[in-house]
Amino acid sequence: MVRAKINWYSILPGLFLAGVLQSCNLAPKEEETPTVKADTINQINFFLETSASMGGYLSGGTAFKDIVSEFANKLSQIEPVRKPLAIYTISQEAQPYEGGVDRFVTSLATVPLANARSSELHSIFKQVGEKARNGNVAILVSDCILSFPDEDIKKNPQINVTDASSVLKNEINRQFAMLSKDTINATVYAYSSAFNGTYYDYQNKKQKLNGEQRPFYIWIIGKQRVLNLFNQKLQASLTTKPDKQLSFGGGSTITDYNLFFTLNRQGENWNADGQRITNLKGVRADRPAEFSIGLNLSGLPSYAQTEAYLTKNLTVMAGNAGVKLLTIQPKDKVDAKATEKLKTNESRMLSESTHILTFKVTQLFENQTPVTVKLPVRYDTWYLDQSTMDDRTAAGREGKTFALQHLMNGVRDAYETGSGSDKSFINLTITLEQ
Amino acid sequence: MFTALYELLIGKNPDPTYRNTVFTPVGLLTLVIMLGLAATFYLLLGRWKAVFHRTSHWVVTLVVALVIAFSLAVSYAKDATGEPEADSYMMGFGGVNLILAGLLFFGFSLLFRRGSKFARYTPF
Numbered sequence: 001m002v003r004a005k006i007n008w009y010s011i012l013p014g015l016f017l018a019g020v021l022q023s024c025n026l027a028p029k030e031e032e033t034p035t036v037k038a039d040t041i042n043q044i045n046f047f048l049e050t051s052a053s054m055g056g057y058l059s060g061g062t063a064f065k066d067i068v069s070e071f072a073n074k075l076s077q078i079e080p081v082r083k084p085l086a087i088y089t090i091s092q093e094a095q096p097y098e099g100g101v102d103r104f105v106t107s108l109a110t111v112p113l114a115n116a117r118s119s120e121l122h123s124i125f126k127q128v129g130e131k132a133r134n135g136n137v138a139i140l141v142s143d144c145i146l147s148f149p150d151e152d153i154k155k156n157p158q159i160n161v162t163d164a165s166s167v168l169k170n171e172i173n174r175q176f177a178m179l180s181k182d183t184i185n186a187t188v189y190a191y192s193s194a195f196n197g198t199y200y201d202y203q204n205k206k207q208k209l210n211g212e213q214r215p216f217y218i219w220i221i222g223k224q225r226v227l228n229l230f231n232q233k234l235q236a237s238l239t240t241k242p243d244k245q246l247s248f249g250g251g252s253t254i255t256d257y258n259l260f261f262t263l264n265r266q267g268e269n270w271n272a273d274g275q276r277i278t279n280l281k282g283v284r285a286d287r288p289a290e291f292s293i294g295l296n297l298s299g300l301p302s303y304a305q306t307e308a309y310l311t312k313n314l315t316v317m318a319g320n321a322g323v324k325l326l327t328i329q330p331k332d333k334v335d336a337k338a339t340e341k342l343k344t345n346e347s348r349m350l351s352e353s354t355h356i357l358t359f360k361v362t363q364l365f366e367n368q369t370p371v372t373v374k375l376p377v378r379y380d381t382w383y384l385d386q387s388t389m390d391d392r393t394a395a396g397r398e399g400k401t402f403a404l405q406h407l408m409n410g411v412r413d414a415y416e417t418g419s420g421s422d423k424s425f426i427n428l429t430i431t432l433e434q
Numbered sequence: 435m436f437t438a439l440y441e442l443l444i445g446k447n448p449d450p451t452y453r454n455t456v457f458t459p460v461g462l463l464t465l466v467i468m469l470g471l472a473a474t475f476y477l478l479l480g481r482w483k484a485v486f487h488r489t490s491h492w493v494v495t496l497v498v499a500l501v502i503a504f505s506l507a508v509s510y511a512k513d514a515t516g517e518p519e520a521d522s523y524m525m526g527f528g529g530v531n532l533i534l535a536g537l538l539f540f541g542f543s544l545l546f547r548r549g550s551k552f553a554r555y556t557p558f
Contacts, residue, residue: 261448273450344516345449 041226042135043083044075047128048097049142050089056197056209057143057216064193064216067240068141071218074237075139076101078230086131090140092120094127121146121407122171129179129221137222137230144217145200146172146403153204160202161389164403172410176248180414185227185249187301188408189218189242190386192399201392202402212394215386215401218242224249228299235302244382246408247301249415254426258294258349263338264327264358266290276431280364289361290326293430294353300425303380305330305354313378314357314426318371321432322363325373329356361432368433375426377416383408436461439534444526449515452527456514460507460527464535467506471499472542480550487552496539503535504528 048054048068057064076085087097087104097104121144132138146168148159156162176186195214199207222230235241261272267289271278283289297305304310310328334356342350350356357373387405391397416423437457447453475495479486508520508528517524547554 261450265448271446271450271453272448273454343449343521344518345451348516 040135041078041081041137041222041230043086043137044078044081044230045086045088045128045131045136045138046072046075047088047090047094047124047131047138047140049091049124049140051091052198053143053145053200056195056199056214057193059196060194060211062194062196063191063240067191067193067218070238070240071139071141072101072104074234077237078233088131090124090127092123094131120149120171122168122175125172125175125219128219129175129184132179132184132221132223133182135223135226137220137226140219140221142217142219143214144401144404144407146407147200147202147204150204157203160403164389164406168403169406169410172407173414176411176414179221180249183224183249184221185224185247185415186411187220187227187231187245187247189220190244190246190382191216191218191240191242199391199397201397202390203392205392207392213399214397215243215399217401224299231302232298244380244386245302246380246383247303248379248411253424254295254297254299255428256296257428257430258353259430260292260294260346260349260356263334263342263346263350263356264290264292266360275429276433277361278433280361280432281434283361283364285322285362290358291361292356292358293428294331294349295355295357295426295428296352297354297426304375304377304425309378310355310375313375315374315376316359316371317374318432319369320363320365321369321371322361323369323371323432324360324362326358326360327356329358330354331356359430364432364434366434368431371430371432373426373428373430374424377423377425379412440527440530443530444523447523451514452511456511456527460510460531461534463506463510464503464531465538467502468499468535468538469542471495472539472546476543476546476550476553480547480553480556484552487550487556489557492543492553492557496536499535499539500532504532507531 072085072087085101087101088094089097099107121142124140124142128138128140146160146164147153148163148168152159160168179186192213192215194211195209196211197209199209199212199214201207220227220230220234257275259272259275259277267283267287269282270280270289270291272291277289277291280289307328307330314325314328316323316325331350331354334350339347339350359371384405386400387408388397388400388402391400391402437453439461440452440457475486475492505528507530508524511517511524511527512520520528543557547556550556
């Protein structure tokens with residue numbers, strides 16, 4: 001038998017080299033992205049208010065029918081949704097509408113749906129809100145006219161004027177406070193449409209309107225994460241954009257940001273390090289440092305993402321340091337030449353951001369100066385101009401909804417009280433170090 | 435220490451990834467690898483049999499050490515920054531790490547050769 005003679009000494013260096021080369025693989029591996037479960041909507045529940053006061057929107061050719069049809073149609077196409085779209089008509093008690101989207105859309109055009117007794121909005125919101133829990137989204141189409149029941153108005157024709165700001169507002173507030181407590185938020189879209197039918201003024205007196213433009217509202221209620229996803233998908237697919245919109249509850253405050261190290265950079269010496277900028281010793285008015293941060297504001301209501309809103313309301317506090325907010329740019333307005341030069345790390349940071357804020361530092365006295373950037377929650381107030389307390393004449397109600405301000409204030413109070421008066425959409429700190 | 439050394443020779447990169455996650459690990463790994471290579475050459479093979487102890491063997495080991503040091507630095511920086519291709523800064527970093535590795539290997543050679551049986555006078 002021939003015994004193979006192995007020269008171990010010739011193998012050892014090879015083994016060692018193999019080990020060394022293996023050690024080269026200790027370089028950081030690309031972080032495995034955890035599999036994030038996509039936000040999935042459990043079910044979309046669509047409610048159409050069908051009290052008699054809604055009849056005028058459904059009579060003849062109206063924008064209301066077009067918009068609601070499109071809404072129902074687009075809602076049924078939104079994905080991912082686990083269960084099919086559920087449709088209800090609601091005046092006092094919600095009634096499931098059997099027959100699906102196609103029949104509903106057809107029936108809007110042909111069948112008089114709005115013939116039920118007048119409804120109380122807070123009772124409607126209670127039922128709608130119940131269908132906005134557990135990953136569901138609830139949508140309500142309504143004229144949003146706050147009103148006491150018929151019998152109360154008969155006893156006191158002025159009750160809607162005198163008690164809307166107290167009783168009715170508080171009823172609404174109570175319903176939304178319960179939703180706010182469970183971090184269920186709301187977005188309201190305002191539209192207007194021709195109205196051909198009987199209008200009930202605040203004293204419940206009937207008036208025949210023929211094509212007068214009347215506002216109506218579509219409320220979308222759901223958990224913030226689901227609501228954001230839903231609003232994005234819906235707004236992308238709708239051809240008729242709302243005239244106005246308002247979001248209640250902005251989700252959690254944004255505290256995270258990406259600090260860019262070359263984008264819009266001025267000054268050579270400073271170092272970006274996480275949420276700190278170091279080595280700012282030499283900054284002076286004639287030798288400033290400029291840096292940018294990237295924020296993802298997609299979770300904020302859309303009005304709070306506009307340049308105008310941000311420019312007006314963003315506050316920068318930097319103690320005795322000279323720090324100025326230079327520009328606020330939506331990501332797509334950043335200079336294309338600058339973005340082309342970005343390395344992978346910064347490109348990723350840019351892709352994660354929706355807005356770029358650029359700051360200028362001209363003075364730094366302390367070794368360490370925290371710079372606080374805040375965006376206080378300020379609700380849009382368009383609804384005040386769209387509210388009337390006397391809808392008996394065409395002039396008094398033109399483009400306006402009776403007691404809308406009390407309805408909206410009731411909702412708004414529910415979200416502001418629930419989250420504290422100093423709630424901010426953005427509250428972040430950048431530390432500047434010499 | 436390594437951060438200061440690298441930045442002194444190749445300059446500062448605005449990307450904090452280098453300071454935070456590249457310079458120190460690469461410097462330490464290079465140190466350990468050079469230590470391991472020199473120890474293997476002088477204390478393992480150099481005391482075992484007279485098979486890998488000549489100056490030519492030492493030069494081969496040095497070349498291997500330099501190649502490892504250069505590719506370690508470049509590949510580590512590429513992975514950490516996520517760049518698909520090595521840029522000039524990374525090549526400079528690789529070059530500086532190569533020089534560092536050469537100095538370290540030479541230093542460890544002087545240190546370990548006294549402990550060797552067959553390579554006591556390698557490389558000189």
